[in-house]
Amino acid sequence: MKDNVYKIIEITGTSATTIEDAVNKALKRAHKTIKGLSWFQVTETRGSIDKGKVQHWQVTLKVGFEIQDS
Amino acid sequence: MKDNVYKIIEITGTSATTIEDAVNKALKRAHKTIKGLSWFQVTETRGSIDKGKVQHWQVTLKVGFEIQDS
Amino acid sequence: MKDNVYKIIEITGTSATTIEDAVNKALKRAHKTIKGLSWFQVTETRGSIDKGKVQHWQVTLKVGFEIQDS
Amino acid sequence: MKDNVYKIIEITGTSATTIEDAVNKALKRAHKTIKGLSWFQVTETRGSIDKGKVQHWQVTLKVGFEIQDS
Amino acid sequence: MKDNVYKIIEITGTSATTIEDAVNKALKRAHKTIKGLSWFQVTETRGSIDKGKVQHWQVTLKVGFEIQDS
Amino acid sequence: MKDNVYKIIEITGTSATTIEDAVNKALKRAHKTIKGLSWFQVTETRGSIDKGKVQHWQVTLKVGFEIQDS
Amino acid sequence: MKDNVYKIIEITGTSATTIEDAVNKALKRAHKTIKGLSWFQVTETRGSIDKGKVQHWQVTLKVGFEIQDS
Amino acid sequence: MKDNVYKIIEITGTSATTIEDAVNKALKRAHKTIKGLSWFQVTETRGSIDKGKVQHWQVTLKVGFEIQDS
Amino acid sequence: MKDNVYKIIEITGTSATTIEDAVNKALKRAHKTIKGLSWFQVTETRGSIDKGKVQHWQVTLKVGFEIQDS
Amino acid sequence: MKDNVYKIIEITGTSATTIEDAVNKALKRAHKTIKGLSWFQVTETRGSIDKGKVQHWQVTLKVGFEIQDS
Amino acid sequence: MKDNVYKIIEITGTSATTIEDAVNKALKRAHKTIKGLSWFQVTETRGSIDKGKVQHWQVTLKVGFEIQDS
Amino acid sequence: MKDNVYKIIEITGTSATTIEDAVNKALKRAHKTIKGLSWFQVTETRGSIDKGKVQHWQVTLKVGFEIQDS
Numbered sequence A, B, C, D, E, F, G, H, I, J, K, L: 001m002k003d004n005v006y007k008i009i010e011i012t013g014t015s016a017t018t019i020e021d022a023v024n025k026a027l028k029r030a031h032k033t034i035k036g037l038s039w040f041q042v043t044e045t046r047g048s049i050d051k052g053k054v055q056h057w058q059v060t061l062k063v064g065f066e067i068q069d070s
Helices: A019-033 B018-034 C020-035 D020-035 E019-033 F019-033 G019-033 H018-034 I019-032 J019-033 K020-031 L019-033
Strands: A005-015 A037-050 A055-065 B007-013 B037-050 B053-068 C005-015 C036-048 C052-068 D004-015 D038-048 D054-066 E005-013 E037-050 E052-067 F006-014 F037-050 F055-064 G005-015 G037-050 G055-064 H003-013 H039-051 H053-066 I005-015 I036-048 I052-068 J005-015 J037-050 J052-065 K005-015 K037-050 K054-066 L003-015 L038-051 L053-068
Touching: A005 A019, A019 A037, A019 A055, A019 C052, A019 G005, A019 I019, A019 J052, A019 K020, A037 L038, B007 B018, B007 B037, B007 E019, B018 B037, B018 D004, B018 I036, B053 G005, C005 C020, C005 C036, C020 C036, C020 C052, C020 I005, C036 J052, D004 D020, D020 D054, D020 F055, D054 H018, E005 E019, E005 E037, E005 G005, E019 E037, E019 E052, E019 J052, E052 G019, F006 F037, F006 H003, F006 I019, F019 F037, F019 F055, F019 H053, G005 G019, G005 G037, G019 G037, G019 G055, G019 K005, G055 J019, H003 H018, H003 H039, H003 J019, H018 H039, H018 H053, H018 L003, I005 I019, I019 I036, I019 I052, I019 K054, I052 L019, J005 J019, J005 J037, J005 L019, J019 J037, J019 J052, J052 L003, K005 K020, K005 K037, K020 K037, K020 K054, K020 L053, L003 L019, L003 L038, L019 L038
Parallel strands: none
Antiparallel strands: A005 A055, A005 G005, A005 K005, A037 A055, A037 B037, A037 C036, B007 B053, B007 D004, B007 E005, B037 B053, B037 C036, C005 C052, C005 F006, C005 I005, C036 C052, D004 D054, D004 E005, D038 D054, D038 F037, D038 H039, E005 E052, E037 E052, E037 G037, E037 J037, F006 F055, F006 I005, F037 F055, F037 H039, G005 G055, G005 K005, G037 G055, G037 J037, H003 H053, H003 J005, H003 L003, H039 H053, I005 I052, I036 I052, I036 K037, I036 L038, J005 J052, J005 L003, J037 J052, K005 K054, K037 K054, K037 L038, L003 L053, L038 L053
């Protein structure tokens, strides 16, 4: 097993429905430009409010992926 | 754009079903007495357990709203 | 009311579907060997990623229960 | 069991004698205007010093109570 | 010296110019309804950005004041 | 001096009187089943409230002890 | 309103004069290569010292911006 | 009122009896060599255990005092 | 892939030589009684000092392992 | 380049005007007795309030300097 | 001295041997694509375990480098 | 056993080779002027980088020692 190196980026996904959906929306978008996303950690769960209801969940993630050798 | 001032309060919503429902229950209740709730941040997710299942989700939020000029 | 003593353990539940399901899976398993689980607190929400989607939610909990007198 | 909502406030009690007394002084004062104080958590223990002795203990608490339906 | 009790609230001041101005705007507004504001602690310094410049500083404070006996 | 290994557990003691008593109650109970308790660190001080007074102090500790060779 | 995704980067601005200037220098530089910078949060305020005076303020920020669809 | 400068040191007091006593022992010792101790903040509460009882409370404090002009 | 549940324990390894050796000593000891140790995280690095040199490194770890179905 | 050793002290500067001035006042005073102050980090920003305005900014710093060989 | 701006990235290096080796592996890989890496800070030390021994050290770093003017 | 009082100082050791060496260099230097150094805790591990390699490890420690009666 070789000694891999990983990069960790921070992204925020938003969703009108659930925390899980906000996370998946963020991952789906990151996956468009970065291959090999491997793991994530939720670092903040916030949201905007409209008329006493959650309008948008805003979930911030650290996401790790292996740096490929060029 | 004027220099608004916001107040931040801390509340805990509870729900037998989901984290999202606990948050919305807390916001709904706060909305009864405070107009203009603007954003929230989840600061703690706890719960009570009954027979090896979550009985009640207890989700604590900081909630911000603009202080209206009196 | 007597002065109870509680023990707190840390466990991680996993689920392919939701954060709530991961928590309940962890509690269900702990309940097999420990009676009287009383409360929990979520301390970390992570996950593995496959093809730009959450593959498994990994939710870590502190779980408290009363130590029974032997 | 219905889905209660709780409010959390932060107060500082002071006492010339003990940490416990500072907490009780803070709770006694809050109890004058808020019914149904339910739980607290100590968030900071400080104090003033006079001639190399603690002059006043200053103990800050978060205190939770159920929001009653109006 | 009697054993005073203090309340701590959290507010956010905003300003287009400086951090200090945002703090003073928050204190000025709070002073309209609460007498005896005594001390503050900055807990977060954020801001909005417009065209690569700070548009509004958003400075969050905990503010303490003595609870007067009624 | 050999290279010892220690285990750290987390327990919560409760007491109607003082923080110190809650700690000692927790240690006394842990001592029934674990020999060689060596040190502790207080990680949280909470409590329940009844009629504006502390009803029960709830003090959580990490407690370390040497793992004996079997 | 669609479910936007944001990226958060961390940068350090420096200035010989003020904290505000260090923040604006960092944002100005980031703005050269990233359009749509939206918000920031100060995470660290440090500095170098020369002859008992601040030589350079070093202010670290998290900066968020919307990821544009390609 | 002039612009005072304060120094903050960290000390640990120990006591076989109470947390308060450990704090006072630490302050009494520091007072022997430093005049003008002004305030303290408890940063850690630990202890050693003997036969299932607290043997020594070890309470760590940050202590502030005005630096006198020489 | 089934939804595994993991337990996390906290142990402290000690060594007269290196941090790595202290970690390995802790894992070796835990491995005697627990099969399937899977990952660890260092949570604290301390040590005792003798004559101005490190006498013993004391490295505390959280260690995770899958709970086997009984 | 030799392996230098640095000492870190904690001081609080105060100012009626700005955060930057409070930091510089603290550094100026420390510089009277310690040569070679090298870097600082702001660890707390507090203040006293008078009539709804900041009376004194109180900014706490960690300050590092090389320990000279005697 | 001009007012430089720095970018901070987060990477994880892995090694079968030591913490230092994991850090150097991460820096070596980052150096392939980024010139002028200037400083780092270790933010997490984890690892995988195989048969009661560390299999791979996983050390996460924040790494800073000056943003060159284009 | 009498109620000792300890002082805690913060120092940073540097080394071109290992974390352990940086810690020992810091302790060796502190030992020149302070007798009875008793324990330490690593609070930060940083370093400078040269050509994609660690140039100097910079390890910050809190170090405790008993205050001798004068």
